[in-house]
Amino acid sequence: MKKIIATLIVLSLFSCKKENQENFGKPSETVTETAAQKPVDLGKEIFEGKGTCFSCHKAEVKTVGPSLKDIAKIYKEKKGNIVAFLQEKSEPIVDPSQFATMKTNFAITRNLPEEELKALEAYILSF
16 A cells, blocks of 8 residues: 555656646645736626626616616716615616615625625626
8 A cells, every 4th residue: 555655656746747846836826816806807706696786687688677788887977986876875876766676685785895895896887
């Protein structure tokens, strides 16, 4: 058994590629990218995950709520603040008739950290 383990160790040492040996001990790109996640990417992750935004909003099509494209267009034109809206600190400017429906999601969005709300805003405004 000890011979088999010793053989596997030796084989693994010699089977490593040169580039893997050169990067040994350095942080991998995926670790660096995760630690420095772009706001738009984090916003997308929240939008599609714990924010549950995806259930009412789609990129280019109005479903229950307005499309992300329409939201971004109006907020850019009117210089609105999506973060303030998601915290219930500003009035709806896109589709006020759907405000009652959106209010149910404020239980989630108003408790998100500021960084996550800004990331959501960055994601929405990317459309």
